Amino acid sequence: MSYLDRQGKGGLTSWIFSTDHKRVSLLYLALMTAFFWVAVGIGVAMRLKHLSGSDFLVSARTYNALFTVHGVIMVFMFVIPGLPAVFGNFFLPILIGAKDVAFPRLNLLSWWLFLAGACLALLSLFTGPGAPDTGWTFYVPFSLRTGTNVSLAVFAAFVLGFSSILTGINFITTVHRLRCEGMTWHRMPLFVWAIYSTGWIQVLATPVIGITLLLVILERAFGIGVFDPARGGDPVLYQHLFWIYSHPAVYIMIVPAMGAITEIIPTFARRCIFGYRAIAYSSLAIAGLGSLVWAHHMFTSGMADLANIIFSLLTFLVAVPSAIKVFNWTATLYKGSVDMQPSMLFALTFVFLFTIGGLTGVMQGALGLNVHLHDTYWIVGHFHYVMFGGTGFAFFAALLYWFPKMFGRQYDPKPAYAAWVLMFLGFNMLYGSFMVLGAMGMPRRYFAHLPQFHSLHLAATAGSWALVAGLAVLFGNFLAALRRGAPAESDPWGGKTLEWTLPSPPPPENFDKLPVVTGAPYSYNPKAPA
């Protein structure tokens, strides 16, 4: 019997009130996939608008709402919950040999909070004065003055934040308390290390954004004067508070992605990971250093020069642990036996695109150059390389990797390769054009663009079509596999971590008898004892 089989009376309630971590994982997956496609649609609409430099398709006001909603949905409802909510929920307990997370009911509550936040966000689009038009950063005092639905939208983000905090607490406790016999810290799969590091960022950083967003609501409703300069408040204070969370949030988004990649590469290279401890500790280093670099989003805000210098220096330092990971992934291919399955192809593409995102991040971390690049399409290109080329491609790689285990069905690899070609070309055409546009001085969040930027905008829009076509093929292939895919073996890729010891799909409480672990997680060719 698998966790997918009918339970109790069956039907929807056996899902939305299930405390099984695997069912909760699929609840997240369903909701997040729906929001992902909504935000993709909005992104495509924005690209279509830029087929013309001036008035076209939508009004300026609608356009400002589009990029705000695109950002809010993608950040708060897809990329932040992202890999922890789906793959962390499903595989964290299994990978450490547990029957469920530490607090299964809290886990279900987290999903309900996520649903509530998502509904509030939708409500803010279609009720009252309409969708917020401030950008997802809600910078004051514009977010205080605008007549649009800012209060409801930031309240939605506030509720979503609680979902994230509770998930973090749950995962940290699970790792500390529920490891099976023999699962020492240094025998944990590296995805577990990544989810664990992420949990700490979620717990420590998210409350800051919660308080900040509440202050925005209070300021809008009662004019309490914390942020509004007309009442003695300080807009730059808001920016500090916003980024104290929102920069670590970048690592909430990328560290679990790195963790998933670290599972995929050894499996398809059929050898152990290179530099286990370097990768494990670099996750912790990113979590720590990453909480000290927030003000690099504010080099032009007019804060003190010394603060600028310190934050620039720290920004360069935080790039080191990411570089270490990239080198170790590459070295893991050395003397391996590489099977280029779609999942592996997406994982290695992650390394390529994330390296571009990371290196451009290093470039713009330099103070002098940042002044030119800040708030341009360069930045938009950079963070799409990190968030989409990084977290997005890692999400797809993880889905391709774990799909047979999660659903018990195998997909056809050929459409997945075709999807990769379209996505890779489209992605680079779209966001590569953005980076050149930014270097030329095209500011972000512009409804109309000047003529010198037009040809690159056309190239970017054409790229967006290829990218979306690739996404459609990828998801269509998954849907086809769900309907009529061949039954999956328990270990289709030859993986060595605990999830591959279970049937596909796994039974409701994972392990009949809890496993006992005796060695490192990725031992493919253990040397004969000397």
Next chain:
Amino acid sequence: MSYILPQASSVSLSIDRYFLGSLALCLAVLLLVTFFIVYFSIRYSRARNPRPEDIEGNAALEVVWTVVPLALFLVMFYFGWTDFRTLRNPPPDALAVQVTARQWSWSFEYPNGKRTGELYAALGRPMRLELRSADVIHGFYVPAFRVKIDVVPGRTATAWFLPRLLGDFDILCSVICGTSHSAMLSKVRVLAEDEFKRWYFSDDRSPRPANALSKGGRDARPPDSTSPRAAGAASGGRAAPRPSQAGRADRGAALLGEKGCLSCHSVDGSTMVGPTFKGLFGSRQKVAADGKEQVMTADEAFLRAEILEPDLRVIDGYPAVMPPSELDAGEADAIVSHLKRLAK
């Protein structure tokens, strides 16, 4: 970099050197990583290398690829800082210009009281800007100069530049500031020093050969250049001695450019954020005031009230976004005289 963006200020040269240098370095790293990924994937493919070998790590390699990137990053940090130091320290002899940003226009006031809607600067002479915002955060951005600074309300931001090329360069708003954010554009017009001085010490609102200079000018807006030399208009709109009717209208036309009215209102009948000025005078307008709708004639009193107290009545079909006026009654009258002329 000069292929895609002119290097029009002194600092742009060193910023571009940094950009190209760090780009080359990053591309080298990217190519190195990509080469090894592709090479290993082929050399150690399952077909070529069916028997893999477990290699758990290499302490020496870990140290190398921690220390080398760290050293490179510290060098990059240092040069980024030196550029920033230059950007943050204006030379003491720089001409100080007061900049006011508002939704959605820029205005510039020079030490002698001259005011313009576009920024005039002299080739080879440093200019320091002191920027303030009248409403929300804006960003003053001149890509060709590689200069950008957020204009945060309640604070005075500073920036400076030294132009090294003649010509017109875009001023863009870089921080989302509302519906017409992307229309919050202006230009820096860099003139030869003697030409700049001639204009600066004259009564002219804009340098007369400006039209000859503005080659490649994309901006369809007719800010100052539409106004022929306004006889009665002294600098900064101050102390205008009893202007004639035509002189007053000319002054009104100039004010439209200076005060940023043309960011939202066209003079050619096209619809922007606000109603067009063409044919506005004397037209019948449906307005909302105190929650009630009524139809009014756009006469002198109506237009003066609209300019001075825009919140009072909102014309149907347009958003209620016009900022409170900084004009005095005389200036409002001058604009109304000009609108009257536009009705014909």
